[in-house]
Amino acid sequence: MQPSDTAYPRFKSRLAQSELERFYTVTDAERAYCDTATRSSTTRLGFALLLKTYQRLGYFVTSEQVPNAIAEHVASSMGEPYDRENLRQYDVSQARRKHLSAVREFLAVKPFGNDGKELMRQTFAEAALTKEDVIDIINIGIETLVRHRYELPAFDTLLREARVSWIATNQALHRQIHDALGDDGRAFLDNLFVVGDDPRRVSPWNDIKQDAAKPTIDGMREWSNAMTG
Secondary structure, eight states: OOGGGTTOOOOOSOOOHHHHHHHHOOOHHHHHHHHHHOSSHHHHHHHHHHHHHHHHHSSOOOGGGSOHHHHHHHHHHHTOOOOHHHHHHHHTSHHHHHHHHHHHHHHTOBOSOHHHHHHHHHHHHHHHTTOOSHHHHHHHHHHHHHHTTBOOOOHHHHHHHHHHHHHHHHHHHHHHHHHHHHHHHHHHHHHHTOOTTOTTOOOHHHHHHHOTTSSSHHHHHHHHHHHHO
């Protein structure tokens, strides 16, 4: 499964100029905050990229992961020179690590810590009760984390946890059904799939599927009474 199969935010492969201007132009308020959060012109573009890309993705990326068109547009809107080498140095700098907190404060978002993990796991467990597809479970988790102002974790984290919840929930449901049926119920269901001496060489389950009047609880009771005499 890939992020593109889900609602996990990612950069578009191609962006129109109107999209660049709408989503990646640094506003006056953002520029003013950038000026207070950065100490040198060499880190201003890196900070602005962190801010604008987080607004679109909901998680932080390095400059290496940002398409050139986006980085160039952000630089232009900031009035800063576009220098990939400076951005690479910024990616591993102490300044960037400090700027992560500044961006979170400006956008009023929370890092994906223990509280976020607990919310994600609880959401996945609840979604797995009604959703069969892991993709749907992931999408519900993404929506919940964004609504509660949490950063999104790596996609692999979402995928792994969603699968764990799906498996655990289905195993729990299977155990509940198994225990509720009891020995007689389980034996009855097993016998539905036994062909036995029927000259047509079909099982009772085949007749239940074919008979529109009997794929119901009442129909199952009738078959049970017929089989048990």
